[in-house]
Every structure is written in C-alpha cells, then in structure tokens.
Amino acid sequence: MLTLAMVFAGLTTAQAQTGWTARGEEYPEVVTETDVPIPMSDGTVLRGDVQRPADDDGKPVEGRFPVLVTITAYNKSVLNGPASVAFGDSSYFVKRGYVQVTVDARGTGTSGGSWAAFSERENTDAGEVVEWAASAERPWSNGSVGMHGPSYMGISQLFAAANRPAGLKAIFPQVPAADTYRDVVASGGALDVGFIPLWLGLVTATGLLPPAYGVTEPDNALQMYLSRIQGATGFTAPMLLSATLGLDSAFDGPFYAERSPINVVDRIDVPTFLVGGEYDLFQRGTPMLFDRLRERGVPTKMVFGPWDHLQASAGSGFEDAGYGSLQEVQLRWFDHHVRGLPDPELDTDIPPLTWHEIGSGQWHQAQDWIDEQRAENFQLSGTSLPGLPGQLVTDDVEQGRSNVAPVPVAGLCTRSANQWTAGLPNAIGLAKLCEDNRLNDLSGAVFETEELSEPLRIRGPINAHLNVSTPTGNGMVSVSVSSVSPTGEVNRLTGGWQVLSHRALDESRSRYLDGQLVQPHHPFTKEAQDLLQPGEVTPVDVEVFPTGAVVPPGHKLRIAVQAYDVPHLLPTVRDLPAALSPVTIHTSAENPSYVTLPAIPASS
Structure with a gap:
C-alpha cells in the first residue's frame, strides 16, 4: 500500500510556485x-x-x-x-x-x-x-x-x-x-x-x-x-x-x-x-x-x-x-x-x-472564461487606402467605402499560416520571419484607433459586424485583430473568417455580452446559404476566435480585412469564381461596421 512517506520520497527538483512538488x-x-x-x-x-x-x-x-x-x-x-x-x-x-x-x-x-x-x-x-x-x-x-x-x-x-x-x-x-x-x-x-x-x-x-x-x-x-x-x-x-x-x-x-x-x-x-x-x-x-x-x-x-x-x-x-x-x-x-x-x-x-x-x-x-468582461464597440470609420488606414472610433463615424481586393497570397506570411499548419513553420524556425503582420495588412482594408492612453484588455470571443457588398454575390472576408506598436510593428492577436453567403445567424446558439453579439453562430448548411444581390449592401457578422490579450498604452488597436487567408482557407470549386471579385466594406451611420470586444474593466 502506498504511504505518505512513499509519496514524498525522492522529490523532483521541479518546484511549482504554489509550493507543491511532484x-x-x-x-x-x-x-x-x-x-x-x-x-x-x-x-x-x-x-x-x-x-x-x-x-x-x-x-x-x-x-x-x-x-x-x-x-x-x-x-x-x-x-x-x-x-x-x-x-x-x-x-x-x-x-x-x-x-x-x-x-x-x-x-x-x-x-x-x-x-x-x-x-x-x-x-x-x-x-x-x-x-x-x-x-x-x-x-x-x-x-x-x-x-x-x-x-x-x-x-x-x-x-x-x-x-x-x-x-x-x-x-x-x-x-x-x-x-x-x-x-x-x-x-x-x-x-x-x-x-x-x-x-x-x-x-x-x-x-x-x-x-x-x-x-x-x-x-x-x-x-x-x-x-x-x-x-x-x-x-x-x-x-x-x-x-x-x-x-x-x-x-x-x-x-x-x-x-x-x-x-x-x-x-x-x-x-x-x-x-x-x-x-x-x-x-x-x-x-x-x-x-x-x-x-x-x-x-x-x-x-x-x-x-x-x-x-x-x-x-x-x-x-x-x-x-x-x-x-x-x-x-x-x-x-x-x-x-x-x-x-x-x-x-x-x-x-x-x-x-x-x-x-x-x-x-x-x-473563475470563468466570461465573467467580469464588458462589451466594448469600436466603429470602422472613413475609407482605408493602401498605407493609409481608416479609423476605429467610438463615435462620429465618417462615411466611407473600402475595397478589399482578392489577393490570393494574403495570409501567407502571418501567424495565421503557422497556426493553421499546426505550428510546423515554428518547429523549423520559419515562423519568426512572419510575426509582424504589417506587410500582409497591405493586401486588404485596415482600420485603427489613435494611440491608446489606457490599456485595452480583452478575454473571450469577438464579433466583427461588417456591412459589405460585392459584384458577384459571394466571397470571403478574413478579419484580423492586432496591436500596432509605436514603431509600427503589427502583432496579430487573433482572427476570424466568413463566407458571405453563409451569413445567416442562429441567434439561439450565438453568444451575447451586455446584450451585444460577441460570438455569432452561423448554420453553414446548404439550406441556409444565401447569395447577396450584386452590389447589395448587407451586414455580415464574422466570428473572430477568442483570445486573451492587451493593447498597451501607446499602441493602436487595428482591424484588418482581407479576402483570402492562405494557406489556411480556400473556396470550394463551386465558390471559386465568386471569390475572384473584390468585397467593399461600407462605413456610415446607416450602414455601420464595427467590432465588439469582451473588454476587462480597468479595475479588474
């Protein structure tokens, strides 16, 4: 029979900070x-x-x-x-x-x-x-x-x-x-x-x-x-x-x-x-x-x-x-x-x-994954042009239209590429070459805040609510949430993806925080699939995968949107023709686009 003396005999040198020893x-x-x-x-x-x-x-x-x-x-x-x-x-x-x-x-x-x-x-x-x-x-x-x-x-x-x-x-x-x-x-x-x-x-x-x-x-x-x-x-x-x-x-x-x-x-x-x-x-x-x-x-x-x-x-x-x-x-x-x-x-x-x-x-x-967090919104504002980001604001949204071109190599040198090949690039030392997302962000539309005066801490799932249009009626948006340092490095915190024709929302299985959507649930069934009318402006909720992160003071919160995320995702053969056209993001009071974050209050 095992005794306490046997349990604590031959203790290993690995000591947890709790005081317990294996x-x-x-x-x-x-x-x-x-x-x-x-x-x-x-x-x-x-x-x-x-x-x-x-x-x-x-x-x-x-x-x-x-x-x-x-x-x-x-x-x-x-x-x-x-x-x-x-x-x-x-x-x-x-x-x-x-x-x-x-x-x-x-x-x-x-x-x-x-x-x-x-x-x-x-x-x-x-x-x-x-x-x-x-x-x-x-x-x-x-x-x-x-x-x-x-x-x-x-x-x-x-x-x-x-x-x-x-x-x-x-x-x-x-x-x-x-x-x-x-x-x-x-x-x-x-x-x-x-x-x-x-x-x-x-x-x-x-x-x-x-x-x-x-x-x-x-x-x-x-x-x-x-x-x-x-x-x-x-x-x-x-x-x-x-x-x-x-x-x-x-x-x-x-x-x-x-x-x-x-x-x-x-x-x-x-x-x-x-x-x-x-x-x-x-x-x-x-x-x-x-x-x-x-x-x-x-x-x-x-x-x-x-x-x-x-x-x-x-x-x-x-x-x-x-x-x-x-x-x-x-x-x-x-x-x-x-x-x-x-x-x-x-x-x-x-x-x-x-x-x-x-x-x-x-x-x-x-104690729990979601407990003290509060929903915090940042609205996309204005127009994003290559090298000239639009804004992320809490009020006074400027009307704009930002085109996201179908760049088939978008995502190739990002943390997403390492993540969705199970970490193989990291295992052979290549992932460090792609930790800065700034080059990849040039392939899409970018919106960011001014430099933050207080830390923005988040934990949990994120929703990106985008009003979009496309000439083909379908396509995909790849959304990344990042922190931009004062010297311009872009640290990708997490990402999410959504095929536009799969935008139907199952509210009963979606997650809300303070009455606001933070984790949309889409059916992804053949019956729920619905093509957009060409040129029609339609809201799409993008489930951005959960994370735990802080955007420190002096840094900027950035939302970037691309039309591809390679080598992670590709359209099916049936959807491929529609994926070759641009997607337009609309920002205005009438067609708001915004991101909802599970923010941890400063007092927590």
Missing part, C-alpha cells in the same frame, strides 16, 4: 507488452501496448495499479517511440505507480476495422477501451482509470467520458476540439486546406507501418493493410473530394455533429483538466468546452497559453503558468482523482482558469 519514481523500470488484443462489442479487435512498473531485473511488479489510457490514430508505436521525445515519455507515470495502456483507434496503427474518425462506432470504442482497462479481468488493474493525450487523443477522451464507462475517474485533454466543422474543417464556411490534408495524410501514412505481430499473425497483418486501403478509399478520399467540389461535406450537418464533442459534453461528469492555445487549431473550441463543463458544475480547470498546436501538444512552456511542467501537473491531477491521494491544496493552488495575456506576457487567473 513526487519521485517508485519503480526503476518499465516492461511493455505490445499489441495486446482488445475485443470490441462488434467483434473488431483493437490492439494496445500495456506498460507496467517493473523491478531492477525488468520483471513486472505484481499487484494492481491505477491505469492511464491513451487512444491514438497516429500509431502507438510512433507515440511511444520516436514521438515520445516531443510529446512526453509515458514511463514517467509508470515509474510512479501507474499502468499505461496506449491503443490504436479502429482502422489505424495495428487495430482492426476501417478508420472513420470520431464516428459513432469509434466513439463507442473509446468507452469500451476504458471498461476493458478497468475490468477485474486485467490482473494489473485496480479498476480506476484516467485518460490523457493531446489533439486526437484529447478528443477521444471526451467521447469516452460521454459514454460514462465504469472505472473512469478523470481526464486531461490537451487542445481538443468542440465543434469540428467550425473549429477547423471549415472556419467561417471556407475549407481548411492547411491542416486537414496534413492530418489525413499523417493518419494514412502511420497506418502503413508494419505491425509487430506481422510475423506471427500474417493473415491478421494482411487484413490490417487491406482495411487501411478501405479507410483511405471509403472515408478519406470521398470526404476530401466532396468538400473540395462544394458538395455535402462542405456543409455542416449530421456528419460533423456526430464528430463534435460539444454535442456530448453535457454527458461528461468526471473531473476534466483542459489545455488550450491562443495560436492553436482549436483556439475556438477548447474554451467552449471549459464553459459548458463549468456551467454544469463538473470539476474543471483550463490553462490557456501562448502556444500553437505542436507546442501545446508537447507541453512546451507549460511551466510558465506557474504550476510545474505538464507531466507534473498531470501527475498531480491523476494522483488525486484517479489514485485517490488527498490533495487539499489542489483547488486553491490551481484555480479554474489560468490564461496568458498576449501583449504583456503576464499570466492571470479567473
């Missing part, structure tokens, strides 16, 4: 059983690697332990092999008294079946894997299970928890999606061509690595490869083709609803620790999950930091939040909720929300 290793070695068959209720066999604590001779330690589960589509052999350097070595937990079970999702890696990402069947699998790990039939399991992992592995945790499997005690999803369509597949109704093809290619490629059981079970290995071909031809290729052509996969509907954790989050009741990134693919979705779980009283925490997808997945810089490294905080979370160790200071040490403020680099704490 405990050291209990066991010297790890032993791994690979490709363990895990039968599902429909007869399909998934396979997992089981890592157990071992003694100095490498023999498994007898006894039952709490279990941590990770379900991946990226091949467990890669995750526990080469990728462990970047994404964390699971032996950290095993040597501290856990069993780690890493499972290939259906139709990926070494598991049977055909891959259909986050389908109802795969989501059912997630719950069944947890119950398998918690079962008394596993001689190494004490029946108490936690889950961890980033991205795909984080989303799988949410679907598993929504199934309420026996034995699941807590989860720790890093950078999970909430609404797959709006978060990443088609932000604003335009197709993501930066991340989605990379992701689909990664899953397909890692699925072709030879399984360890190929020599002993050649028939099963052959069946696995055939299923990979079926997955590529039956799921991946048809989805990409349909979306590119502007057919069913280009619109929101049951396909994406089934794959969106926000639609099952109300069934999650286990303690949940979320990690989100201000430059992450799921910058929009992770805070929405936090909100919904908090509203229902589920024990929930979120650390929202200045990270892209790869950084947040690896936990790079997590210690800057002040609680220790990512693995140390995971250990603390699981020790308390899964292992059952008393930790009376956990909730006082780590409040529900910890967020990083872009512009100051400071970390702040709060």
